Amino acid sequence: MIQARSIDVFFSAQSFQENDLRNKTVVVIDVLRATSTMVTALMNGARGVIPVGDMGEASKISQNLDSENHLLCGEKDGVKIEGYDLGNSPLEYTREHVEGKTLIFNTTNGTKAVKKSMGASNVMIGAFLNLTAVSRYLESSQNDVILLCAGWKGRLALEDTLLAGAIIYKLYGGSLPDTAPDGAKVAFGLFEKYRDDIESVILQSNHAVRLADIVENNDVSYCCKIDLCDIVPVLTDGIIS
């Protein structure tokens, strides 16, 4: 259980400056779907994920890699980018598709949040799929912790807020100190209220409703699965592995 270190929450990738992350341990959260997809890809044997900010950057990196060993992956506003190998549905990232590959990954909110956090001391990738593993990792963090929700185009997203709350709940054993920052209190309070009902609440979130119109897969239910794996993807020299 974290005692001395502080934990705070940013609710969108636009709600902070890079400088706010200096000397911090950062967990990037984009439940629907970027961080759930990254965790799935690495669980299924991908060598690494290179987060990029736009398609131009993806193309440049792609040109310098052996074409057999990498995949261009990502979405724009929820839809797979034309000509890319994979979109942003975690269910596409099977072992058959990704084992041994390096993924160049470009999404609307999630990868931008990772890119913006590169000045932090440590950056890891959080999803419900690896909730307990991330929480355990944070217990040993020497730095203050920021849970960085990608949100949606500058706004708070319910599913990201709930995962931030779940991580805080795990770390503090269900009893947050009065001195915790406002952001931590909001996320914690929301998770405590909905914790027996996470999947059905997230299925009614704005983002899930938007996705229901554009994706066929059962992505949202999958992204709500807790502790499907025990890995903690970490960003090192621009690559998540």
Place this chain on the structure above:
Amino acid sequence: MIQARSIDVFFSAQSFQENDLRNKTVVVIDVLRATSTMVTALMNGARGVIPVGDMGEASKISQNLDSENHLLCGEKDGVKIEGYDLGNSPLEYTREHVEGKTLIFNTTNGTKAVKKSMGASNVMIGAFLNLTAVSRYLESSQNDVILLCAGWKGRLALEDTLLAGAIIYKLYGGSLPDTAPDGAKVAFGLFEKYRDDIESVILQSNHAVRLADIVENNDVSYCCKIDLCDIVPVLTDGIIS
């Protein structure tokens, strides 16, 4: 009770574009302390409040007004601006000080939020002090409603989120539809969790703790008083009255 119109929450003055407020009814919320102070000033007979974005704008407006009938008011980072008549403690805005006066008002977050909302269809000022009056006014709104929390330097503030939740709770009679936007769900859920304990929760918010170091008055407890008055300040042609 609102049925057809939607209600959403922005958690800081930086989390939206002016265009997002077009054709909307907006309630600006800055519990600690700008909107609580404005409500108090108007309750105590001030003629009007002119919100300004900075000290330069305040000076220019001041030069065009009869010096006997207006006051320069406001704070920078919680402290009264040097040479101004009043700061941002609502307890300063007594009838003796403000009756019949026009106030030029400049604060760190709250007046900036009002300025940014000038493109909306209607803009009103919300505080716990006029909670029921604002909620009743919204019941008759023809437009979709935005609860615009000023927050603190781009970040969510617990006290503003709780008031947004309180307004939604009043409007929906304690039962928010599943189709409500994420922002409304977060604010509503938080208020529902803490509603029996508003003052003590707000006394432990980041902003209240910051204020405790710089103000002597018992501002925070005052700002938590519910329904001290029945007025709904409205913005018309740049003046709140």
